[in-house]
Amino acid sequence: MTTLLLAAHDGASLKDATLKALTAALAIGDDIHVLVAGDGVAGAAAEAGRLKGVSRVLTAEAPALAHGLAEPLAALVVALAPAYAAILAPSTSTFKNALPRAAALLDVMQISDITAVLAPDTFERPTYAGNALITVRSADPIRLITVRTASFRATPLEDRAPAPVGAVTAPTDFGISAFVSDAFSTADRPELTSARVVVSGGRALGSEEQFKALLLPLADRLGAAIGASRAAVDAGYAPNDWQVGQTGKAVSPDLYVAVGISGAIQHLAGMKDAKVIVAINKDAEAPIFQVADYGLVGDLNEIVPELTKALG
Amino acid sequence: MKILVPVKRVVDYNVNIRVKADGSGVDLANVKMSMNPFDEIAVEEALRLREAGAASEVVAVSIGPKEAQETVRTALAMGADRGIVLEAEGNVEPLAVAKLLKAIVAEEAPGLVILGKQAIDDDSNQTGQMLAALLGWPQGTFASKLVLADSGIEVTREVDGGLQTVRLALPAIITADLRLNEPRYASLPNIMKAKKKPIDFRPAAQYGVDLTPRLTVLKTAEPPARPAGRRLASVAELVDRLKTEAGVL
């Protein structure tokens, strides 16, 4: 019963999401292979060989795999699938895109966004924006699973004799999809999904300028990543990849500071697993206070600069 | 070019759902139902393409109980041309939905299928990708912008690091993300007009797809509640508590 773990990486090294998905993989079984797919993955593959429980690292390298396009990546997973009882991947946008495609080609129902492993075929996952946790048992011969990384701790790299690394045949380009361009924000801040502290802003910030002017200094003081509500993203105050929530990113930092966010269920779905939640809102009845450990009722335009100063 | 838009009837996004006390599921009695919000965005995008002259017809299809016709009717009131309801009782999983949609695609031969990226009830985020797989078509998921050209379609996608743009050959599958557009409200005259638009009812069973779920739900539970927090009087008190009580600074 071997498990295949699909690695999230940037070529040079593994993403934190991979170390968290590994924790879920270890709960299923302790014979694990890792697939590192991309174009130029030597660094990440070397790291993968030092992961706990990993007995083999497979690399697949081709220009068609460089940008995580679903069509070649799913074909690669399908080609490897017969050797495995379970295939796991962190719930990154790349694998949310590609893994269901592989599942359909294998005629299995993917189990999305698991939050716990109860048995090798039984898992817990959130539905209804996290308001109903369901326990599901899969009847499929092979389980395809995405892992909600906010629900698992990272299993760190080990100081061990590295597992062997071997190349597998990369799929050919089907010619039906092609990468055109990326527009990635290149802030040198911690990544939202792995940061220890997250500062998030909502509609009440009022403008992109104000969002930055108030939240960047606070985030700098705290060494925090920055998040946002959907309303703040829709209004253009923050980029789309900062959205926290049911349909954005799920985070579980030690400290989450919600600034001018009302606390709609769709937002709570992405952050209520934080260890400590602080809410700053002028409306004492705002639902965010129902999940906050500490609340400050008042105008964020006064409170945030004061807090930034107090932390300095 | 014809555009097919699958639409799902789900619990309205404003409803705070309750888990049944015996853990057997979510209490859906007398709960307001609506079109999945991502599907509204999908319908809107299809209508805009038709209004821009890039598409000739917009067909809405729903798979579910008889009441799914209300959801199709909503799409017709927004402006879709006709509807199809595939009647099926109980939970139809994304894989089975994708297989049924594949059969509809074979009948209708659309150039684009636009779906919502996820349904806000089961939160699976799978159906569009699965349909693309079964058809062997390319997929542009989590779309925030579409540009149609003769040779295909350019799709800007919301991804973890920001935005990614891909070029797909047609026919293709698109799944809509929140920023693709802001869906219109159906006007009263259009709601009246929609009552006369045709809806074709068929039993899902006629397509010979096995609808037996692959995933058995053993239990449904409420998430653990967070203990009540406290209101603090000042920023100084907050900083102090974060340091000493919570230990997170």
Ligand SMILES: Cc1cc2nc3c(=O)[nH]c(=O)nc-3n(C[C@H](O)[C@H](O)[C@H](O)COP(=O)(O)OP(=O)(O)OC[C@H]3O[C@@H](n4cnc5c(N)ncnc54)[C@H](O)[C@@H]3O)c2cc1C
């Ligand atoms: C399909 C769907 C998916 C969604 N997915 C997500 C998601 O993933 N993430 C998400 O966040 N939302 C999501 N939403 C949207 C969600 O329902 C809410 O609309 C959104 O979270 C509200 O954002 P907000 O709290 O910033 O704005 P609002 O609800 O407008 O809240 C603003 C808050 O700021 C406070 N305020 C105003 N002025 C001040 C001031 N000067 N000082 C202090 N406080 C002030 C107000 O009291 C209010 O509580 C989704 C919705 C749908 C339909």
